[in-house]
Amino acid sequence: MPNFAEFTVEESFADLTIKDSSKKVSKDEVSGDAIAEQGSRNASSSSACPHHPSEANDKRMHSLQSFLQSGKEKLLAKLSGLSSAGDENIVIIMGNDAADLDSVASAIALAYLLTALPHPRLGHANGRTTLYVPIIQANRSTSPLRPENNLVLQITLGDSASMLRDGWLPNLTWLDDIADALSESTAHESIAMSSANTSAPALRRRNKFHQDVLATSPKLGPANGISFGLVDHNRLGPLWGSKGMEREVRLIVDHHADEQAHLTVPLRWIKPPDADPVGSCASMVAMLFQGQWLSKEKHTSGGIPITVADLLLTAIALDTDNLKLRPLGKGTKHDAKAYNLLLPFSSLADPTNRARIISNISSMMPQLVPNHLITSALFGSVPEKDVAFANQLTSPPSPVLVKRTNTEPDPDTPTQERIDALRDMVAPAWKSISFAKRSVIYHLSADDFLRRDCKIMSVTAGAVAIGSKMQLDLHIAFSTIPTSMSALVYGFEKTPIKKPEEERQTLWDAWWRALDDFMAESDLDFAICLMRCREKQRTQDEKDKHMRELIIIHRQSTPQGQLAPPPVFSGLLKGLEQETYISDGAAYKEAPASPLRLMLKQPWKGKEIPSSGKRDRLDRVGLEGNWLGSPSGNTLWVRAYRQRNAKANRKVILPVVLSVLKHFNFP
Structure with missing residues (x-):
């Protein structure tokens, strides 16, 4: 099984990195379109073959788990000051502090793609290996508040039973993981903030303690080889320190209003809603590497794992109501292009796998959604469509019927007929994930x-x-x-x-x-x-x-x-x-x-x-x-x-x- 060291930037991207690492990368060299074009120059001129799940892809799925676990171990070792910690540069890739699926999926996918695919060097001049580590900008205790995240992550990362048993997705890195690692390396009495006490006052004290640690620790600065990459937001929040605290941002990929912060970062790609809107940040992450996705050599068994495509695709689906386009919805032409690009690489491209995913969702739903909603409508205000759908989850899944359609990825804006076909294939999974998201409000x-x-x-x-x-x-x-x-x-x-x-x-x-x-x-x-x-x-x-x-x-x-x-x-x-x-x-x-x-x-x-x-x-x-x-x-x-x-x-x-x-x- 591959380990994190095999994915290092200098080894994987040596032929495309900028030789003079002290030279600032130009805006054109690092823009999303430029990176896509750089990859597409190596792409085959003919259409690529559909990329369906296989035994090789199952192995790649496990490599994504190893990627997450190894990155977490190396980051926490560095922050704890352990002697075993390496001297690598670590870029912490994180979404915004709302920690919705768009943020979480974008952070995981971007960290993996920056590691696995060629791209211009992002400004480190010290010659050290650079690791990209995704984190969730929330405490682990908030995980039950986002059942849609847990559902998607369990399906895409696999082995849901152990994830539930071990405390929700143990391979992922959360804010309290980072704060605990930092407190172990300082004079803070972290024992007094034990996580064993789960009462509301105790959790508030623990959260406040963690906020103080994150805001004041010098170990999160460039002197310790730590910098940040922001997705789904474009300003480092107050949680990470006051104005005088040294923090370094190296990349931004976002679709919110530009707050005019971190103006000199090597990669700064923002599409504000009042200019050229994008419904989901996951669409931008996908299009950032469009050329590499379409490259013929990436369709081999060593290509991008289907889990990355699944993460991005489900995030776009949830954010855009399954590609409901403007003005009636939030979807845009960019989201349509990303849908068209991702679906052939996703589990949802194959009818057999699509039916299996819906079956897995049905089996997992009772662990994520309140039992009273699954069995009956105890609350009169629960929408009837939610009750009907919840009752379906206790029955064996019906065969999933979709229109037959060409699944070849197309870099151009898809036609309306193509969009309708894409929506049909994604609809069963999207409805289940949307239901999980809505159901949480009742408790x-x-x-x-x-x-x-x-x-x-x-x-x-x-x-x-x-x-x-x-x-x-x-x-x-x-x-x-x-x-x-x-x-x-x-x-x-x-x-x-x-x-x-x-x-x-x-x-x-x-x-x-x-x-x-x-x-x-x-x-x-x-x-x-x-x-x-x-x-x-x-x-x-x-x-x-x-x-x-x-x-x-x-x-x-x-x-x-x-x-x-x-x-x-x-x-x-x-x-x-x-x-x-x-x-x-x-x-x-x-x-x-x-x-x-x-x-x-x-x-x-x-x-x-x-x-x-x-x-x-x-x-x-x-x-x-x-x-x-x-x-x-x-x-x-x-x-x-x-x-x-x-x-x-x-x-x-x-x-x-x-x-x-x-x-x-x-x-």
Whole structure:
């Protein structure tokens, strides 16, 4: 079985690396198109043969497991300061801190492809071997919050029984693995932070301890041969250290708004949503090496393992709703090209393997999805389509019928007929993975919801404001929550508002307390909760409407009793309500489909209360929006909105919030 040393960059890419390693690689040499073209020059002029699973590919699947395990061992040995640690350069490849499937799959695939396929050297000048090690930018304890990740990783990496038994995917590297390794090499008393205690307060203390270790350790700097590669985000987050802490970024592949950070990295490929959008970062990873994928020699038994194609393909499917193209969906021409490129290399290209995968999903689902959802609908708000699909999972799988289609990879944009055929082949797996993702919401706590899909950013308020009398460094969490605030506060019941007033107030206090604890753990100044769900209409003839709510929470570390909200909170609300972030003037605001317009409506109104006939309002907060129940003596300032532009998701809201804060003029 191959070991990690056999995949080293200098040995595998010697014929294509830049000879003068101190020379900065030009933008053209390292762009996605350039790398693809470099590989395609060696490709056969004829169409490549379909790459179906075989015994050789099974061996390559195991090599991916060895790649992950060996990389983890070498990284942790270096961070622990063990004498056995080598002197290699290590580039930590990681997705964003929401740790969704797109981030996880992109990080694993990019690390493997950078190791296994030729590419320009990424700037190391010390002549040492470079290792690319993927990590998940989340703690291992959060794994159950992402059943779709676990499902895909277990199917693609194999041996699901041992993965469940050994604590969820032991070959992968998590944040707490890194923090534990760093704490072992310092004076920190990591024993006091034992993982044996799994109570909520103990987990919060442990997470805070890990954050301190990651933010302050010099062992994560270039002096120790450590640098970073970012996928699915383009700025190293505050978790990894303050502005004065030396951290080095060597590559960025992302499809979010460009935050103008790390501008001199050797490989910086960003496709922002307002320019040339891409639905999934996994599509960019696939297209980065398009030429090498299509090269004739890569179709031999020594080629790319099918697991890499499966990881990328399932991530694109989940992010784009199985390639649902704009304007109705998030998919774009780039995602269609990636689908077309990957499918022939994937398990899903073969009908027999496709049926086997669905059978494996059915057998694994009860381990990942709450039993009550598999057997029956105990909660009245569980969508009927989810209940029906869950009940199917307990029955033997039916044969998978798909249209016969040519599976040859085509580098050009596929036709609509080809796209339809690709979607047909992916649909059974995509539906199962989507169901796993949706099912988790019916048994999560408020704290789970806040952490499950959260990105933490740093911004300096007043940084670009003309005449501002001060600047203020802020930490902000953006949590996407797939339900309404009423459902989150009251639970998933048919008639959640039919509760006594005293019980309703207790539930609201519990929600605000969960927010306060969540913000205190990471020293957050703001939490932005982006709620989304489908809202039932009054008549059966009307279709359920897609609905979004936006909740702004500011945590103020001052004594209670302040009557007026702080200026930075009021300034953010004013900027969002008056849409000052739109620079094109009033005419631009008149366009109802403007992608930047949030179209916020207040006061927030939840579900109707039967006893009064009125809709629910925020509870346990003062007239100015302040909740005073924090046991730490802090004040939470709260504002909630109904968001009339239901298409504005986090990709829109996050840069808008940061822009308003940067331009805030402190009085």
